[in-house]
Amino acid sequence: MTKQEKQIHLAAHFPGVNNTTVWSDPAAGSHIEFSSFVKLAQTAERAKFDFFFLAEGLRLREQGGQIYDLDVVGRPDTFTVLSALAAVTSRLGLAGTINSTFNEPFEVARQFATLDHLSEGRAAWNVVTSWDAFTGENFRRGGFLPQKQRYSRAETFMRTAWELFDSWRGDEIVADKDSGEFLRGTPGVFAHHDEHFQIEGQFPVPRSPQGRPVIIQAGDSEEGREFAAATADAIFTRHGTLEAGQAFYSDVKGRLAKYGRQDSQLIILPAATFVLGDTDADAQERADVVRRQQVSGATAIKFLEQLWNADLSGFDPDGPLPAFDPVTGENTIAKGRASVRMYRDPLATSRQWRELAEAKGLSIRELIIEVTGRQNFIGSPATVAEQINHLVQNDASDGFILVPHVTPGGLDDFADKVVPLLQERGVFRTDYTGPTLRDHLGLN
Numbered sequence: 001m002t003k004q005e006k007q008i009h010l011a012a013h014f015p016g017v018n019n020t021t022v023w024s025d026p027a028a029g030s031h032i033e034f035s036s037f038v039k040l041a042q043t044a045e046r047a048k049f050d051f052f053f054l055a056e057g058l059r060l061r062e063q064g065g066q067i068y069d070l071d072v073v074g075r076p077d078t079f080t081v082l083s084a085l086a087a088v089t090s091r092l093g094l095a096g097t098i099n100s101t102f103n104e105p106f107e108v109a110r111q112f113a114t115l116d117h118l119s120e121g122r123a124a125w126n127v128v129t130s131w132d133a134f135t136g137e138n139f140r141r142g143g144f145l146p147q148k149q150r151y152s153r154a155e156t157f158m159r160t161a162w163e164l165f166d167s168w169r170g171d172e173i174v175a176d177k178d179s180g181e182f183l184r185g186t187p188g189v190f191a192h193h194d195e196h197f198q199i200e201g202q203f204p205v206p207r208s209p210q211g212r213p214v215i216i217q218a219g220d221s222e223e224g225r226e227f228a229a230a231t232a233d234a235i236f237t238r239h240g241t242l243e244a245g246q247a248f249y250s251d252v253k254g255r256l257a258k259y260g261r262q263d264s265q266l267i268i269l270p271a272a273t274f275v276l277g278d279t280d281a282d283a284q285e286r287a288d289v290v291r292r293q294q295v296s297g298a299t300a301i302k303f304l305e306q307l308w309n310a311d312l313s314g315f316d317p318d319g320p321l322p323a324f325d326p327v328t329g330e331n332t333i334a335k336g337r338a339s340v341r342m343y344r345d346p347l348a349t350s351r352q353w354r355e356l357a358e359a360k361g362l363s364i365r366e367l368i369i370e371v372t373g374r375q376n377f378i379g380s381p382a383t384v385a386e387q388i389n390h391l392v393q394n395d396a397s398d399g400f401i402l403v404p405h406v407t408p409g410g411l412d413d414f415a416d417k418v419v420p421l422l423q424e425r426g427v428f429r430t431d432y433t434g435p436t437l438r439d440h441l442g443l444n
Contacts, residue, residue, distance in 0.1 A: 043412055047411075055097045126236060269399050304322075356371070
């Protein structure tokens, strides 16, 4: 019997402040004007994507004591943007990154319950933690938590929020002047007391269409994988190649059974960028140009500083790597960048970079372009459709969260040229089959 092909899940990431963006492209627009959010979200909805994904940072990043270049566009509030998008979309899921280290369960639960009502069941919460005291300085509590405590707080935070979502009990039919009747629940009393939270009261928002927002988790550590297996509906990952994707997929899905969960209850979605062309060769030429636009000489030095943890502004980006080793320790030159923590062993990473640079004769800029490669999918629409389907059908992922390098129109070609090919293959929906995000993800 032939194995039935999996349905592909697709989401759109609003690039915001990150290193995929090509600011110099004439088509590049604002990253804070509402029209940009509307354009990308409506394109994703037209293409029948599962959801629109909005990241959030709680403090502008710094490097060498100065605001990081990409952060000058600002960081608008997630709930405000998603609530406004609920009014200009009708089926697209709305996912927001909200921090569990410096927020409080009651506040976040109330905001997500409200968003789920405003969107009629399309809200999703990407649960993240913050590791650095730099971000914590923006908050009264300040400071930061060690990794194990961060995940302990995050798990307790989520379960406390669930208690609030679930506290509204029962349905009572009462009169309504238009429809004749509507359902009204009874507010429930909640009380939660543990090492992290000491709260009690009544939750003010009736049970929302999904009951709880879809839970997304982003994290690659042992604690993050276990947290996702225990509590998440979807996981946002960076493992987008076949071998790495299959290893991650097998590892995380293999953890579900001990929590009484099935494989279908956790959707694995790597972030992915793409460059399309009329032919594969044309797309590759475009991708090479895009990579050089994404990594200017100044940007390459900024990236290198994040690993070396030292001021390298005097180095030539077209020259060789520094002769000295990275400076190790918690006092990093970059502040507010979670990516810094990806280098868990800076000395080992620097050795790998040196070996690669020497083997290929790469300058600093050329090396950074290679080691921070962003384009997951490069080719004609037919080639990219085949690449995506191959990875999904071979259990390297359940789909992808696409990050265009131009905002807000960077998703247009994918929606118009790649999606129809996936639909023709029968591996992507031609229309939404249910009103909620849980319907789109097959979580009901």
